[in-house]
Amino acid sequence: MPTNVVIVGGGFGGMMCAKAMRRTSANITLVDKRNFHLFQPLLYQVATGGLSPANIAAPLRSIFRCQRNVQVLMGTVESFDKANSCVILEDGTQLPFDYLVLATGSTHHYFGRDVDWEPVAPGLKTIEDATVIRRRVLSAFERAERSHDPLEIARLLTFVIVGGGPTGVEMAGSIAELSKQTMKKDFRSINPTTARVILVENSKLVLDRYHESLSIQAGKDLRSMGVEVMNETRLSEIFPKHVVVTQNGRPLTIETETVIWAAGVKASPLGKKLAEAYDLPALLDRSGRVQVEARCSIAEHSNIFVIGDLANFPTHDGKTLPGVAPVAIQQGSYVGKLLNATISGRKCTQPFQYWDKGNMATIGRSHAIVESGRIRLTGKLAWLAWLFIHILYLARFENRMLVVFQWFWNYATRNRTARLITGNEDRHK
Amino acid sequence: MPTNVVIVGGGFGGMMCAKAMRRTSANITLVDKRNFHLFQPLLYQVATGGLSPANIAAPLRSIFRCQRNVQVLMGTVESFDKANSCVILEDGTQLPFDYLVLATGSTHHYFGRDVDWEPVAPGLKTIEDATVIRRRVLSAFERAERSHDPLEIARLLTFVIVGGGPTGVEMAGSIAELSKQTMKKDFRSINPTTARVILVENSKLVLDRYHESLSIQAGKDLRSMGVEVMNETRLSEIFPKHVVVTQNGRPLTIETETVIWAAGVKASPLGKKLAEAYDLPALLDRSGRVQVEARCSIAEHSNIFVIGDLANFPTHDGKTLPGVAPVAIQQGSYVGKLLNATISGRKCTQPFQYWDKGNMATIGRSHAIVESGRIRLTGKLAWLAWLFIHILYLARFENRMLVVFQWFWNYATRNRTARLITGNEDRHK
Numbered sequence: 001m002p003t004n005v006v007i008v009g010g011g012f013g014g015m016m017c018a019k020a021m022r023r024t025s026a027n028i029t030l031v032d033k034r035n036f037h038l039f040q041p042l043l044y045q046v047a048t049g050g051l052s053p054a055n056i057a058a059p060l061r062s063i064f065r066c067q068r069n070v071q072v073l074m075g076t077v078e079s080f081d082k083a084n085s086c087v088i089l090e091d092g093t094q095l096p097f098d099y100l101v102l103a104t105g106s107t108h109h110y111f112g113r114d115v116d117w118e119p120v121a122p123g124l125k126t127i128e129d130a131t132v133i134r135r136r137v138l139s140a141f142e143r144a145e146r147s148h149d150p151l152e153i154a155r156l157l158t159f160v161i162v163g164g165g166p167t168g169v170e171m172a173g174s175i176a177e178l179s180k181q182t183m184k185k186d187f188r189s190i191n192p193t194t195a196r197v198i199l200v201e202n203s204k205l206v207l208d209r210y211h212e213s214l215s216i217q218a219g220k221d222l223r224s225m226g227v228e229v230m231n232e233t234r235l236s237e238i239f240p241k242h243v244v245v246t247q248n249g250r251p252l253t254i255e256t257e258t259v260i261w262a263a264g265v266k267a268s269p270l271g272k273k274l275a276e277a278y279d280l281p282a283l284l285d286r287s288g289r290v291q292v293e294a295r296c297s298i299a300e301h302s303n304i305f306v307i308g309d310l311a312n313f314p315t316h317d318g319k320t321l322p323g324v325a326p327v328a329i330q331q332g333s334y335v336g337k338l339l340n341a342t343i344s345g346r347k348c349t350q351p352f353q354y355w356d357k358g359n360m361a362t363i364g365r366s367h368a369i370v371e372s373g374r375i376r377l378t379g380k381l382a383w384l385a386w387l388f389i390h391i392l393y394l395a396r397f398e399n400r401m402l403v404v405f406q407w408f409w410n411y412a413t414r415n416r417t418a419r420l421i422t423g424n425e426d427r428h429k
Numbered sequence: 430m431p432t433n434v435v436i437v438g439g440g441f442g443g444m445m446c447a448k449a450m451r452r453t454s455a456n457i458t459l460v461d462k463r464n465f466h467l468f469q470p471l472l473y474q475v476a477t478g479g480l481s482p483a484n485i486a487a488p489l490r491s492i493f494r495c496q497r498n499v500q501v502l503m504g505t506v507e508s509f510d511k512a513n514s515c516v517i518l519e520d521g522t523q524l525p526f527d528y529l530v531l532a533t534g535s536t537h538h539y540f541g542r543d544v545d546w547e548p549v550a551p552g553l554k555t556i557e558d559a560t561v562i563r564r565r566v567l568s569a570f571e572r573a574e575r576s577h578d579p580l581e582i583a584r585l586l587t588f589v590i591v592g593g594g595p596t597g598v599e600m601a602g603s604i605a606e607l608s609k610q611t612m613k614k615d616f617r618s619i620n621p622t623t624a625r626v627i628l629v630e631n632s633k634l635v636l637d638r639y640h641e642s643l644s645i646q647a648g649k650d651l652r653s654m655g656v657e658v659m660n661e662t663r664l665s666e667i668f669p670k671h672v673v674v675t676q677n678g679r680p681l682t683i684e685t686e687t688v689i690w691a692a693g694v695k696a697s698p699l700g701k702k703l704a705e706a707y708d709l710p711a712l713l714d715r716s717g718r719v720q721v722e723a724r725c726s727i728a729e730h731s732n733i734f735v736i737g738d739l740a741n742f743p744t745h746d747g748k749t750l751p752g753v754a755p756v757a758i759q760q761g762s763y764v765g766k767l768l769n770a771t772i773s774g775r776k777c778t779q780p781f782q783y784w785d786k787g788n789m790a791t792i793g794r795s796h797a798i799v800e801s802g803r804i805r806l807t808g809k810l811a812w813l814a815w816l817f818i819h820i821l822y823l824a825r826f827e828n829r830m831l832v833v834f835q836w837f838w839n840y841a842t843r844n845r846t847a848r849l850i851t852g853n854e855d856r857h858k
Contacts, residue, residue: 035571035850052481054847061615062848071617074571074850093575127851142464142503146522186490188500418483419491421464421503422556423852 002027003343006087006097008077008270010037010060013103013308013328018070020336026343028070029095031087035059035074038127041325041390044167046130048137048174049182049419053127077104077270080277099303099339102270102290103332106309106323109266109287120238121259124167131422133260137175138421140258141183144190151255157195158256160243162235163263164201164208166361169218171260172199173364176225181365182416198228198254200235200245202263207361207369209322214369217378221367235263265323267310274304285312289320294351296335307331313352321354325393330354362386431456432772435516435526437506437699439466439489442532442737442757447499449765455772457499458524460516464488464503467556470754470819473596475559477566477603478611478848482556506533506699509706528732528768531699531719532761535738535752538695538716549667550688553596560851562689566604567850569687570612573619580684586624587685589672591664592692593630593637595790598647600689601628602793605654610794611845627657627683629664629674631692636790636798638751643798646807650796664692694752696739703733714741718749723780725764736760742781750783754822759783791815 003026007014010032018030036057045051064070075089087095108114108123122132137159144156157179161172179195186192199206199222205215206222206229222229230247237244242255267288274290275283283298285291289312292298296305296313308328313321321327334352341348358372360382368382377385432455436443439461447459465486474480493499504518516524537543537552551561566588573585586608590601608624615621628635628651634644635651635658651658659676666673671684696717703719704712712727714720718741721727725734725742737757742750750756763781770777787801789811797811806814 035567035848052483052847053851054481054849057849058846059615059848061612062846065614068617071574072615073575074568075575089575091575127849131851138464139503145500146502146504146518146520183490185494186488188497417487417491418481419464419488420483420486420556422482422560 003098004029004096005099005101005339006031006095007101007103008032008087009103009105009268009308009310010034010072011040011103011105011308011328012325013105013332014101015060015063016329016332017101017103017307017336017339018064018067020333021069021340022067024069024340024343026069026099026339029073029097030060030064030070031073031075031077031089031095032060033074033076034126035061035072037063039393040125041393043124043127043130044170044174046127046418047124047133047171048178049134049416050174052418053130057127077273079273082277082279097303099305099342101305101307101335102274102310103306103308103328104268104270104310105328106265106267107269108261109264110261111264117238117261120240121162121261123261123265124171125265133171134419135421135423136258137178138419141179141187141190141192141195142421145187146189153190154196155241155255156257157190157192158198158254159195159258159260160198160200160254160256161260161262162200163261164199164203164206164229164231165262166207168199168201168260168262169206169222169361169363171262172197172222172227172229173225173362173367176222176227177364178416180226182419193226196228197226198230198256200230200233202232202234204231206231210359210361210369210371211376214371214376214378218361218363218367218369221363221378225364225367265309271306271310274298274306278304285320295338296331296352305335307335313354315354324359326357327354360386360389432527433458433525434528434530434768435460435524436530436532437461437516438532438534438697438737438739439463439501440469440532440534440737440757441754442534442761443530444489444492445758445761446530446532446736446765446768447493447496449762450498450769451496453498453769453772455498455528455768458502458526459489459493459499460502460504460506460518460524461489462503462505463555464490464501466492468822469554470822472553472556472559473599473603475556475847476553476562476600477607478563478845479603481847482559486556506702508702511706511708526732528734528771530734530736530764531703531739532735532737532757533697533699533739534757535694535696536698537690538693539690540693546667546690549669550591550690552690553600554694562600563848564850564852565687566607567848570608570616570619570621570624571850574616575618582619583625584670584684585686586619586621587627587683588624588687588689589627589629589683589685590689590691591629592690593628593632593635593658593660594691595636597628597630597689597691598635598651598790598792600691601626601651601656601658602654602791602796605651605656606793607845609655611848622655625657626655627659627685629659629662631661631663633660635660639788639790639798639800640805643800643805643807647790647792647796647798650792650807654793654796694738700735700739703727703735707733714749724767725760725781734764736764742783744783753788755786756783789815789818 005026005028007030039056042056060072078090079088110117140156144153161168176197179192183192207215207218233247271290290306291312309323360370362368366380368386370377370382434455434457436459468485471485489501507519508517539546569585573582605626608621612621636644636647662674662676700719719735720741738752789799791797795809797815799806799811
């Protein structure tokens with residue numbers, strides 16, 4: 001009987017794991033809530049009208065069309081059955097496994113304020129998140145154009161982004177470009193270039209995981225693009241028409257109706273379900289990630305692997321690997337190869353080793369920072385490097401040519417053609 | 430004081446009217462519920478995953494960026510104030526006008542069954558309609574892949590399209606191509622090429638406004654693509670898991686969960702509001718369209734124009750002009766030029782004259798029908814003509830190159846890259 005491998009999650013980790021097993025005799029079942037793989041690093045471009053959802057998403061079925069040992073199922077994992085080694089889907093379907101790979105990533109984390117803050121300050125993890133943010137940002141300009149109240153106009157043209165990590169910096173840079181470049185001639189009553197884009201960051205510098213010189217340059221770049229960077233500032237409260245931040249211990253009110261959340265992520269809730277089903281109370285770390293061993297498998301169960309953002313993989317210096325795409329990609333490939341060997345009866349004891357090629361973050365047109373070993377780049381050169389790497393990664397997608405084309409078009413014309421306000425939720429909020 | 434022109438609706442009619450007035454000293458206000466102009470003739474491509482919404486939509490603000498006499502407002506017209514010659518928006522904003530142009534088009538018509546049928550049988554008029562249909566069609570395949578019940582699988586793989594006009598024929602052809610070509614290797618449990626695509630049409634032939642030889646050929650083309658064409662068949666009832674049609678007076682049950690409505694349109698409700706506000710009970714025809722005179726204006730009010738699908742324009746032979754894009758485009762240009770003349774003090778008595786360049790409908794890859802005067806084309810030549818004309822029209826869009834590129838890509842690979850299931854509504858229906 002062939003071996004059953006169940007992979008949950010079709011992101012970078014799950015997709016790479018299934019791809020690495022293309023020559024294996026196993027039956028692979030890839031389960032995802034969505035019918036597509038999403039290239040998350042470019043999601044901010046969808047949120048600001050630069051790209052269409054389909055430009056950065058590829059149907060999982062097309063990706064695995066020719067890999068006949070993979071069956072893609074669109075579904076949600078409800079629980080695990082330890083006794084029978086089964087994954088149970090939301091409709092009760094049982095998927096028996098010999099090997100299980102969990103790669104369901106992470107979701108937003110509002111530090112205990114999920115219920116109040118999530119509806120008013122959307123984060124950026126899914127296609128729907130991106131279109132919600134796009135709708136809110138563009139609708140604010142539309143409503144300002146129709147308003148005759150200067151205070152209301154100022155409030156509508158103020159955008160607060162919470163969190164100065166890569167997503168927050170990209171969003172702030174993009175909204176600044178949108179208002180100060182793309183739409184500068186689009187309105188008659190308001191002047192969109194007067195829009196305030198405020199980036200609120202707890203720590204001293206934005207992108208503070210990079211070398212200090214790069215973080216400082218990123219802050220300068222943002223300010224040169226017209227973003228107000230508020231360092232050492234903490235968000236205290238969100239109200240419908242204003243937010244309160246705390247700066248040097250003093251509260252400060254900012255009038256705004258558009259708040260974007262880029263401050264925190266937590267692991268997908270599937271880790272908790274696994275810990276409960278397998279009765280392993282010590283399995284999760286404080287942020288809900290599953291603690292894994294050197295081969296990416298969990299304690300006592302060498303046939304259950306957890307990879308990507310959902311995994312807490314310890315490094316030699318007592319830290320853990322960051323929740324970034326390259327880690328997920330490398331762990332996916334590693335587990336796929338490990339399973340190839342195991343299934344064909346070979347022994348594989350090689351632990352997972354992360355090859356850190358460096359990090360990069362983009363700030364806006366012609367601004368980025370790159371750090372790779374001792375190499376540190378900023379400005380246009382860094383931006384070109386960022387562009388090049390992202391195009392290379394996108395090469396896994398069938399629609400990469402379209403994205404490249406649309407990028408160059410946007411770059412040449414400073415236009416953003418996907419500026420659509422769609423959906424109904426708060427069109428007349 | 431400059432003249433105020435208010436145009437309601439940014440479709441083909443309203444957009445062309447505003448464009449024709451680019452050298453006029455008037456203040457033009459263009460009001461639309463949405464922030465974009467939609468190229469409706471290609472909406473069926475979005476509904477079947479061939480194109481992204483942004484490929485066929487262009488922000489109205491970009492279209493009029495450089496035409497400084499046009500202000501675009503995103504809003505909904507609530508009513509008209511006859512005494513003060515004002516248009517009133519949903520929030521009470523008053524837009525005074527010297528000249529008013531209404532071009533809000535048409536919407537679905539379920540022959541009195543709107544409440545029951547609209548939620549279960551979505552029509553195809555808006556971007557949201559298209560993504561709803563895309564989600565339902567793709568989800569049916571996903572659910573079939575997960576099912577183990579042969580009857581349920583057969584039901585999920587049955588698609589019923591109601592109405593054999595251009596939209597119904599395009600949808601039927603596209604779904605047939607999607608299941609029998611694009612996705613043919615995408616599944617492991619089901620065989621998508623066994624999907625039934627049923628086109629239900631009241632009359633003897635599909636596309637029955639064309640010359641009989643063309644309608645017959647269109648029916649043949651559909652059948653050759655695997656569509657079951659049911660002529661002289663009427664939809665009687667829609668249930669969650671089946672529909673009942675009447676054929677030769679006998680009821681016939683078809684098991685299906687996916688019904689697409691392409692059977693009827695009615696005029697936008699704005700005509701009724703105009704008739705009420707101006708106390709003109711005889712203004713509307715039976716399908717809610719506004720009866721206009723030779724210059725596209727309404728009786729007794731030569732400063733109020735109605736164009737496009739919302740207008741009932743009488744022809745010499747006692748019929749009315751059809752609700753197609755070329756009529757709206759030509760009426761928009763005509764009214765724009767008429768207003769140019771009137772505002773600059775010239776007299777213009779020339780009535781509107783429709784120049785019928787012909788009609789064309791596409792059926793699928795390499796199949797279309799074209800009728801222009803005595804010229805009648807079918808097959809590949811007609812399809813190329815259809816493609817050429819649509820590319821020419823799209824030339825008004827900034828993103829035309831992308832559409833052309835994506836089309837050729839789809840054509841070359843038989844792929845559809847925008848096959849995303851997005852939104853939540855009925856993901857696990």
